[in-house]
Amino acid sequence: MAWSGGKLADKNYDEFIMQTVLTDKLKANTTLYFPVVQECETGVRRWIEIPTEGSSHSHEGKSPAPGVKLLPKP
Known part of the structure; x- marks a missing residue:
């Protein structure tokens, strides 16, 4: 995902919403991590x-x- 709305001033922030479909093979009560750069x-x-x-x-x-x-x- 990439921001493409121009410069975002330091005093501002934005939320990024993600929608996905996950496999049934993932175990409940575990955490899925998303490394971000x-x-x-x-x-x-x-x-x-x-x-x-x-x-x-x-x-x-x-x-x-x-x-x-x-x-x-x-």
């Missing part, structure tokens, strides 16, 4: 840190990857 005029930021198996996701890392927790089907 953010490129802007001042440089590149890599949000790519994925916790090792068995450890919890932490926002304290330098560059945590965004993730979503998969819930069981209702």
